[in-house]
Amino acid sequence: MISRRRFISQAALGSAVAAFPLLPGCKKKSGELVIGSILGLSGEDASLGTETREGMDIALEEINAAGGFKGQKVKVLYEDTQLDSNKANEKIQKLIDRDKVICVIGDAASGPTLGARGYAEKAKVPLISGSATNVEVTRNAKYVFRVCFTDDVQGMAAAKFARETLKAEKAAIIYPTGNKYSEGLQAIFQAEFEKKGGKIVAKETYQQGETNILTFLTKIKDAGPELLFAPVYPSDLTKIGPTKQQIGLEVKLLGTDGWDGPATQSKGVIETLEGSYFTDLFAADGPAGQHAFIGKYKDRYKRPPSSLAAGGYDALMLVINALGRAKEVTSEALRDALEQTKGFSGVTGTINIDAGHNAQKPVPVMKIAGGLFKFDSQISV
């Protein structure tokens, strides 16, 4: 006789096996165009992913309100990477193999996008990021694209701004090791800053996730720079700002698009960053900020869109635009159409995909004034 417990477990196993063949097919319905998205939606810097999704949500509504893609309803499947490159690799495989998506949008940051890149190339499915700026992301890639510029451009713009606008001669750099985004940017900034006759007087690295950075800022204070370049994400900035004030480190802070996030604007942090500058991918109040998307976003979320939201919107819109130009609705044809993108008008400006699969644009510089991000100037390199 089978005991009751054993019977239940066998029954459960049996039904699980029976249900299994249904699983892969249940998400894909005919008459639907399914696009995948990998984004860091949880963790300390989750705002990078959630804001990108907010932008994509608005794009998706506009697309479906206008009848979808050639009569097909467009659907986006999201997977959370926690901004981790191994997770990103795992999640993109899931989307491509299980859900058979035509392309994948994401990630918001460089590290996870690099993690997902290998599988996109192998499976020959386009991967399009709205805001991953590290140079390596698209280097020699056939299937990886982005709708923003690269850190080459951003780092050079930051160095140019530091030397020519802020007239800084001595600069210090602080960044976490193991973060592809920060490592890439600091190297480009240093090379360009030194080429323009500036001097890097201190360079401090810390372990990603380090909670106490007082020692590093004290060393920087001893080196006496006029400017501190910090290509970091908001979670690190919430430590740098207050600690800088605590030890009375009097330098101008200069950052990069990684700063753009609500954690930077949190109480007790933004006050310590007053008067700082950072390069960004997009300025809602800048010359490129004339798009209907901005008003729509403000109405819904009660704040101006960040570069991440704008990047997410542009990435999804560009995919639909390219699919319209493609010969057929396949990943391969979409790739060819993406490569030929010229003069696509996005929220972040006019997007021309160049030979390196990047979209070079002028770099807006933002200033933190009165607790808000304000457009300051635009740098072309």
Add this chain to the structure above:
Amino acid sequence: MLSWLQNAVAQGAMIALVALGYTMVYGVLRLINFAHSEVLMVSGYVAFRVDDRLLGGYERGGSKGLIIATCVAIVAAAVLGVTIEAVAYRKLRAAKGATARIAPLVTAIGVSMLLQSVAQLAFTATPQKFDPRLAPPMWFVIVAASAVMAALYALVHLTWIGKAMRAVAVNEEASRLMGIRPSRIIVFTFAIGSALAAIGAVLYATTQASIEPTMGTSIGTLAFVAAVVGGIGSIPGAMLGGLLIGLLGELVKSTSYSGMKDAIVFVLLVLVLLVRPAGLLGSARAEKV
């Protein structure tokens, strides 16, 4: 230099506070209470929520609010610690033979995972932060942690209940014969250890870290290692181990190898254990069976 030293000692003092919880429980039960780091995490949340929601955060509550919130968190942590002991560990103490050690250890890991997952459901995975303006100065962290540790030392060495704790640690059977009720002493030990973790959590969260369901693991690992290096079961050992890790960490941070801090610190600690396998202040005597 002074501010560097102050910071390093403060880091060590916070680690030591948490390490004490591991070492005290090990002392009386020979159990590595992996759920200790989760008690720390939960008390961090309690302090944050009470301060932020009920007392108005920095703007309305100020540092007075933070002190009240800390007291609430200490009580909550003690209650949680005692509850874990009663629910998860007490029944298993009767076990004999091979499972006597393994079963509580596995349960401890299970409780740790359970609490982490519950916290993720209850508080979401989004990290929360105390207003940086609530952060106490580093000298205050040192003074507060030292005062708490001095009080603990006095409790263990000058009071009746402290004497009973030491007696249970040496020999539970014998202390029972002397009229001590080990189960009460064990409950008391869990309460005190958890309360220390709550103080550590508030100091840690206000001065540097954000509060999230996994925050216990980062400081908890350091504290556990501090307890082992100091000699697990030894209270002065945990203090010494915490201080050592804090100082070593800050030393590495001031070199150009700062990006590999944890790796270097842990290699140094392994070297310490190779020379003194029982830890710096641990006793190497054979365990009685």
